[in-house]
Amino acid sequence: MIQNQKMFNILLPLSSEQLNHLKELEMTCSDIQCAWLSGYFWKKANQNSNSSPIEKKKIDEDQLVTIISASQTGNAKLLSHRLHEYLNKNNIKNRLINAINYKFRKIKDERTLILIISTQGEGEVPEEAISLYNFIISKKAPKLNYLSYSIFGLGDTSYNLFCQAAKNFDNRLKELGAISLLDRVDADIEYEDDYDKWSQELLKTISSNYINSKTSLRSLSQKDDLKITNFSYTKNNPALGTILTNQRITGRDSTKEIHHIEIDINNLNINYTPGDALGVWYKNDPNLINQILKLLSINPLEKVSIKNNITTIFDALENSFELTVNTKNIVQSYAHFSKNKFLKNIISDEKKLNKYVTKTPLISMIHDHSSKISSQELISFLRPLTPRLYSIASSQAETHDEIHITVGVVKKIVSGYVCLGGASGYLSGSLKVDDKIKIFIENNDNFRLPADKNIPIIMIGSGTGIAPFRSFMQQRDNDGSKGKNWIFFGNPNFTEDFLYQIEWQEYIKKGLLTKMSLAWSRDQEHKIYIQDKIKENGKEIWSWIKNGAQIYVCGNASKMAKDVEKALLDIIAKYNNMNIEDSTEFLNEMRLNQRYKRDVY
Incomplete structure (x- = not known):
């Protein structure tokens, strides 16, 4: 017994006097106070520890830093990729994922989440982040008390709801209990300085909170890893294309001026896929x-x-x-x-x-x-010129060394001045055949034809929103696809505004285009819009959906796309005997399964 007592005294790291003080203190403390002291002494011991980093607990896989990219014009995607590489070089174990591919129901398992997000339309989240956003604002969203996060917002101060998507995510994550690592950054179109400062502060903060493995994460699936297509030409290194055709394709009496433009890319080694956009650097008038x-x-x-x-x-x-x-x-x-x-x-x-x-x-x-x-004062407050993106209206399988775009001219008359949009005015008026134009491809993997060529598709577009569907049909024609094709198209007048009319009629004759539903808003006293045609064909649309059809929407985000989505929700609710909440969930599942895709602006 005496021998055991001696052994106990040797192993005990406290002297008898210290032990007596500790027992006296324990007798005066409540359970909560004892728990606090336990944590206090544990933290003190870890602060004073001289053990090597290898002896400390490493961050495990469910504690990886997750970077989510939610892009609209490509800037958020590029910055996310840069952050991924930056953290890798500094031994911060991280994974990079596109918002459309993020398994949002597992957000409760995250410990460190970085969101780089742009804002589109009237303060809305970009298309690829809609499912994630809908989930975290829903009643199904879990508490996120163990989540630390940081948000870098990209926006444009010319819009009233500047960086609103970033603000909305920030507010909601805080409501769910998450802790912000750094104050949210709301960056204007000149974002480089803001990004550099934020990324450096983020690295310091993450490094101080975690001990990470020195091995970068390389086991992500191809679907989860954000792919950056290595085009030789980029926004900062554009190609020089040549104008082949610049033709107005709306009638003389049309309320719209829309141009079809063809660009020669021969010998430029440019590859693109239907659904991609063309970036155009323009010059001011x-x-x-x-x-x-x-x-x-x-x-x-x-x-x-x-x-x-x-x-x-x-x-x-x-x-x-x-x-x-x-x-x-x-x-x-x-x-x-x-x-x-x-x-x-x-x-x-x-x-x-x-x-x-x-x-x-x-x-x-x-x-x-x-x-x-x-002159120096003038340029001190002007915004830098940025490229414009246009949905590509051709398939390379059909046009080979050409890219086609469809450009609607923005025009206002104010104070006696005719004010044209910078890019649309340049493209429609300044460029002639053989002129050179600075261009690059903006990849859009979220707006792709189904890999299975037997799957039916429904295409919904108004105005210049018809452009990507022209590329879809060219591709399906060249692929010999057997899947059915249905297009809904809306514009003011049949005689003045039926864009690419002859081509659509030829596809109907060939049997490639199964059905065409047209909405001409000003051809009758009672205006008919594209959503009206969708409701009118509700039963058949539901039949196509049940048979696996994928739905594509392209056009104005703030009006047309919202009205179309409401019409689709009504159809799902009516023909699937659902309430509006369940039909919303159904459409979200279609979006997650890549069966409901939008390219809106």
Whole structure:
């Protein structure tokens, strides 16, 4: 017994005096206080430990850093890939996944989640993140008390609901109990500095919280790993295509001006797939530039500095800055430089400012309140020019060394000025046959034809939203696909606005196009829209859905796409005897199973 007592005293890391103090303290503490002391001393011991990192517990697989990309125009996808590589190089074990492929019901098992997300339309989440968002805002969303997260939002300050998708995710994750590692970042179109600072802070924070394996995760499935297609040409390294055709395809009396443009890519080694988009770098209209410079009393040959490069103000405005979109920041800055009393009054009231920006293009503001400012002051508040994306309207199996796009011209008349969209004005008016154009491919794996060529498809588009479906039909024709094809198309008038009419009629004659449902909103007293045609054919649409059809929607996100989705939900509820909540769940499952796909803008 005495021998055992001696052994106990040798093993005990406390002296007899310390042990007596500890027992006295224990007698005065409640259960909760004892638990707190236990945690306190454990933390103290770990802080003072001199053990090597190898002796510490490594992060296990369900504690990996998960990076989710939710992209609309490709920027979030590129930044997610950069972050993935950055963490790998710094020995942070992580996986990269596209939001469309994320198994969102397992979010409760995550410990560190990074979301890089853009905003589309009227403050909405990008298409590929809809299922994830619908889940976390639903009653089925789990508590996330063990989740740490960080969000990098990409947006455009010219929109009132700037980075709203990122804000919505941030608020909801906090509601569910998750802890933010860093304050959310809301980045404008010039996001590089914000991204660099955020990614560095994120690395420091993650490194201080976890001890990670030095081996990068390489076991992700091909579906889960976010694929970056290695085109030799990118947004920052565009190809130089040649204009073959630039033709208006709406009638003389149409309310719309829409152009079909064909671009030669011979010898450029460019490959694309139906569903992809074409990125176009445009130049601003010289007439618009001269008007702005004249109103501001600026000599076109004045020199300005852009990121340490010297050029003329004319060249800077032609190639480097956005001139067709006004923003709150621009109005505020111009009011400051011009000292204009009217504009100062506008910027003092948020509601007035929002209304003014919506209705007043940049050229109109400068015309109505012209002032003398320097060329360097002018470019200090202008937004950088960014490329525009257009759904590709051709299949390479059909057109080989050509890319076709369908361009709707944006046009407003304000203060006597005809204001054209920057890119659409350039494409429709400036480019002639044999002109060169800077282009690149924006991959879109979320808008693809079914691999099984026997699967039926339903295509729903309005206006220029018909473009990708032209590429779909060309591809299915060349593949000899046996699956049925049904298109819904809407525009104002049959005689003026039936885009690619002869081609669709030929597909009907060949039997490749099974059915065509057309909605001409202004051909009769009572307006008929595409959603009306969907409801009218509800029973047959449900039959196609039951037979495995995939549904594709392309067009305006804020109006057309919402109305179409509501019509589809009504059909599912009616013919499957569901309430609206269950039909929403049904459509979400179709989206998850890649049977309901949208390319909206």
